[in-house]
Amino acid sequence: MSELNFxxxxxxxVATEGKRFDTETNRGVGVVETKYFHVAxxxxxxxxxxxxxxxxxxxxxxxxxxxxxxxxxxxxILHALxxxxxxxxxxxxxxxxxxxxxxxxPGRAFDTDKYFIICSxxxxxxxxxxxxxxxxxxxxxxxxxxxxxxxxxxxxxxxKHLIDHLEIDQLLSVAGGSMGGMQALExxxxxxxxLRSAIVIATAAKxxxxxxxxxxxxxxxxxxDPYWKEGYYYGGHSPARGLAVARMVGHITYxxxxxxxxxxxxxxxxxxKPRKFSIDFEVEEYLHNRGDHFVKRFDANSYLYxxxxxxxxxxxxxxxxxEVFKGNKAKVLVLGFKSDWxxxxxxxxxxxxxxxxxxVDTTYCEIDSTYxxxxxxxxxxxxxxxxxxxxxxxxxxxxxxxxxxxxxxx
Amino acid sequence: MSELNFxxxxxxxVATEGKRFDTETNRGVGVVETKYFHVAxxxxxxxxxxxxxxxxxxxxxxxxxxxxxxxxxxxxILHALxxxxxxxxxxxxxxxxxxxxxxxxPGRAFDTDKYFIICSxxxxxxxxxxxxxxxxxxxxxxxxxxxxxxxxxxxxxxxKHLIDHLEIDQLLSVAGGSMGGMQALExxxxxxxxLRSAIVIATAAKxxxxxxxxxxxxxxxxxxDPYWKEGYYYGGHSPARGLAVARMVGHITYxxxxxxxxxxxxxxxxxxKPRKFSIDFEVEEYLHNRGDHFVKRFDANSYLYxxxxxxxxxxxxxxxxxEVFKGNKAKVLVLGFKSDWxxxxxxxxxxxxxxxxxxVDTTYCEIDSTYxxxxxxxxxxxxxxxxxxxxxxxxxxxxxxxxxxxxxxx
Numbered sequence: 001m002s003e004l005n006f007x008x009x010x011x012x013x014v015a016t017e018g019k020r021f022d023t024e025t026n027r028g029v030g031v032v033e034t035k036y037f038h039v040a041x042x043x044x045x046x047x048x049x050x051x052x053x054x055x056x057x058x059x060x061x062x063x064x065x066x067x068x069x070x071x072x073x074x075x076x077i078l079h080a081l082x083x084x085x086x087x088x089x090x091x092x093x094x095x096x097x098x099x100x101x102x103x104x105x106p107g108r109a110f111d112t113d114k115y116f117i118i119c120s121x122x123x124x125x126x127x128x129x130x131x132x133x134x135x136x137x138x139x140x141x142x143x144x145x146x147x148x149x150x151x152x153x154x155x156x157x158x159x160k161h162l163i164d165h166l167e168i169d170q171l172l173s174v175a176g177g178s179m180g181g182m183q184a185l186e187x188x189x190x191x192x193x194x195l196r197s198a199i200v201i202a203t204a205a206k207x208x209x210x211x212x213x214x215x216x217x218x219x220x221x222x223x224x225d226p227y228w229k230e231g232y233y234y235g236g237h238s239p240a241r242g243l244a245v246a247r248m249v250g251h252i253t254y255x256x257x258x259x260x261x262x263x264x265x266x267x268x269x270x271x272x273k274p275r276k277f278s279i280d281f282e283v284e285e286y287l288h289n290r291g292d293h294f295v296k297r298f299d300a301n302s303y304l305y306x307x308x309x310x311x312x313x314x315x316x317x318x319x320x321x322x323e324v325f326k327g328n329k330a331k332v333l334v335l336g337f338k339s340d341w342x343x344x345x346x347x348x349x350x351x352x353x354x355x356x357x358x359x360v361d362t363t364y365c366e367i368d369s370t371y372x373x374x375x376x377x378x379x380x381x382x383x384x385x386x387x388x389x390x391x392x393x394x395x396x397x398x399x400x401x402x403x404x405x406x407x408x409x410x
Numbered sequence: 411m412s413e414l415n416f417x418x419x420x421x422x423x424v425a426t427e428g429k430r431f432d433t434e435t436n437r438g439v440g441v442v443e444t445k446y447f448h449v450a451x452x453x454x455x456x457x458x459x460x461x462x463x464x465x466x467x468x469x470x471x472x473x474x475x476x477x478x479x480x481x482x483x484x485x486x487i488l489h490a491l492x493x494x495x496x497x498x499x500x501x502x503x504x505x506x507x508x509x510x511x512x513x514x515x516p517g518r519a520f521d522t523d524k525y526f527i528i529c530s531x532x533x534x535x536x537x538x539x540x541x542x543x544x545x546x547x548x549x550x551x552x553x554x555x556x557x558x559x560x561x562x563x564x565x566x567x568x569x570k571h572l573i574d575h576l577e578i579d580q581l582l583s584v585a586g587g588s589m590g591g592m593q594a595l596e597x598x599x600x601x602x603x604x605l606r607s608a609i610v611i612a613t614a615a616k617x618x619x620x621x622x623x624x625x626x627x628x629x630x631x632x633x634x635d636p637y638w639k640e641g642y643y644y645g646g647h648s649p650a651r652g653l654a655v656a657r658m659v660g661h662i663t664y665x666x667x668x669x670x671x672x673x674x675x676x677x678x679x680x681x682x683k684p685r686k687f688s689i690d691f692e693v694e695e696y697l698h699n700r701g702d703h704f705v706k707r708f709d710a711n712s713y714l715y716x717x718x719x720x721x722x723x724x725x726x727x728x729x730x731x732x733e734v735f736k737g738n739k740a741k742v743l744v745l746g747f748k749s750d751w752x753x754x755x756x757x758x759x760x761x762x763x764x765x766x767x768x769x770v771d772t773t774y775c776e777i778d779s780t781y782x783x784x785x786x787x788x789x790x791x792x793x794x795x796x797x798x799x800x801x802x803x804x805x806x807x808x809x810x811x812x813x814x815x816x817x818x819x820x
Contacts, residue, residue, distance in 0.1 A: 145687075206676065208670070208671055208676075209671055209675065209676065209691070209692075210662065210665075210667045210693075212676075212694065213658075213693050216693070217655060217659050219687055220651075220655045220701075224635060245634055248630060251623075252627065257620045260620045260623065261618055261619055261620070265619065266617075266622075276559060277629055277718065280718075280721070281622050281721070283620075291630075304687050308690075311691070312690070314676065341751070344667075
């Protein structure tokens, strides 16, 4: 089974299931363009959490829908490790929509008939926002490993500059899964007055040793690639094989044992077996395809910087977790998935417990999915239901939001 | 924490807990030597499952204890992916004993006062038995990738030759964890008349897509190493970095989330941080140490061949699993561990269910350990209790063995 088949199958499934939440036609946001904003133009520089300075910093972002007159309907979407600003719609000429297109559009979970949706590429990324593959004004060359170490709070700081630039005093919501959920948590803690709600999906309040270990293996695979050249490979070969291996490790952790078994079983791949240790099983072929695809659109150094930012993430900063949420007026929706073993539901529950202990208006829904961590991108039907309802309540600022949908553990 | 500290801590724990099963002193089997047996001397060749021929084949093996006059007290120990023939005792000058020393010795689970214990390095290995790093008589060079693809049944076939050579008609038992458990299952199916019992620990009747995927990532890491040179690296640099990455992936899967959290938490490593993306967390340092240690004693091509043998493993061969166990007279003990997510207890239960359906005298015990897959090497106390009791019943050939130890799910 080729990757394309797999993707199209998923999209078919999602498209069918999503229809009931959609308007008459499944039209989405249509053709969109990425915009750019310069956070820190010289001589202004961004001060990073580490104390290092960085500038200029450019942010790539997209928006969908219209900002209302009160500027009160803006929602910031936060992407995961390999995501970018292109969350919805189509870039001109592209056949594939943005990474969360099923969730963003007219009538969809993040309804562009009602809300103004913003999504930006994170600091350290390689999809338009300043990162290690950007030009370093100090040297006139690409940064490589001269790029400073960044953190999740640094990413959020850059997003705050963007929100200031867009003249939005208070976001209706911030929402993201995986690393996006970590950014949502930092938004809650750093800028509690700048948002009315947060949607925190399939994530953790801090990275666990097992999660760090999986990332470290990926980093080692990249750095073991002779083309990595200590990070200064721009202009020559890129460490594509190392990055592909890193991505393969990632993909295993994004799926569940069950979803892998359902998708591949032990079916053999029909690749002609040109030599020993080439691909035997479909699952191997799938991982190869995903790895090969990834290296075409992602920078290996960005993978190093962003995974390190995730690994160092700990929203509690050594305090009791509930303390950082104290006094927070935002409404919080936390979503976990039963088969997600990378960011298990138990980690979502820790966040919920801490929020509740801090007196934050928090709702938890655990979705009974077999897709593993990928569920946050695939369980569109269930997420749409929950997110729509939650945003409606957050918008109205009245009443309590309860997870009353049957079939979910609350 | 260095690897040595970790290992010595474990050994301390195990030594203390193991004492109650030991004789007066914890003396073990003392100094031992590896012996060699030539299975297929030219012009004789071994016919592999694939139909290919291989010869000569040498087997490295060790024995502990004495074979009784009836030649009825022999137990074959089967090692896992990275193991070897040196299961117990000390090689002259070594400070570290064999890999299952806590379980093998006077008074221990595999009691050398009662039983004659045999352990051999598997076909395809790199610790004395013929494998890809052995000399190919056809070329006068080391095999490299000219070595034929091997399977778990091929490994078992070689062991059968060794047992013939030792003039043992019927083994009292075969026992192994992980890949060792797969060999035990193949012994049951291929040579049902040659054994009276089998101890099958933390394993599966066939490799799942997720298990295959983890192996494939390791193989890709090895093959992406420029020193791998399509497998013909002998005499030059070895693909040590690739192999270290493969081992790191393995180690993550051998531990549980809980055991990692207990061992490392998010403690920082104090390594002076010489440069970016060096080690920050203790868990990273541990994985690096394990990876670096492994490449000194293991051959990268053996890693490829043996993981492929495991991935292709399916004891049912497309039949219903219970069918292959039908009519088997051996007693079977299956052990699983609650926190083992690589070979989850559910896979052990599948084996038990199939055996019971086939009318085989089978006992299942699930040990409540937090060590993950590594538990089969670390839960010596519990395993000793169960194995001792089981072997006693298997020896006496009378009575039924029931798992009556409190605290275990049966």
